[in-house]
Amino acid sequence: DVKVTQSSRYLVKRTGEKVFLECVQDMDHENMFWYRQDPGLGLRLIYFSYDVKMKEKGDIPEGYSVSREKKERFSLILESASTNQTSMYLCASSLTGTSLAKNIQYFGAGTRLSVL
């Protein structure tokens, strides 16, 4: 089974702190994603990466950055956390889509971040 592991289930940080959310996948997937999920807004894509050291902005990248130094690890960084970044953060991975691969994403359990 594909396993996507997020480093923390719950995290509490203070406004202005630098926050690192880590995600590791064990299936040699090329693509990795960071979403946030808020009540009434659904899942929104923050950033994704399709290869080591490659990244692309999603729908809501402001206030976030990412790092992918190794294929299995994708980090989300909040340079200076703010209260409006309190949310559930979800990491996912997938194989590169081909005509047969069908773009199936596998998700971690999520990190619930509270910024006080």
Next chain:
Amino acid sequence: DAKTTQPPSMDCAEGRAANLPCNHSTISGNEYVYWYRQIHSQGPQYIIHGLKNNETNEMASLIITEDRKSSTLILPHATLRDTAVYYCIVSQGSARQLTFGSGTQLTVLP
């Protein structure tokens, strides 16, 4: 990606079949239908996908209409553990991104 429309909520009796509908009238020829679910406080879980033909796996069946403008996810014998938000997503198989809508909250009742 084509837009999907799902009812916001549905109930189902435990042990009965749960039939979750999805409309995707603007789907294009190279777009797949994917279904995911999200149990409370967990990450979304892939269930099944299809292009034209009906599909079945150990979790569910997917029925796609001949014109591909709608589909139904069937959980044949719903259990309390199937209570979750179910998302219907339409996307190209080669695309990297998936766009999640608001989904259907399925509640399985004892």
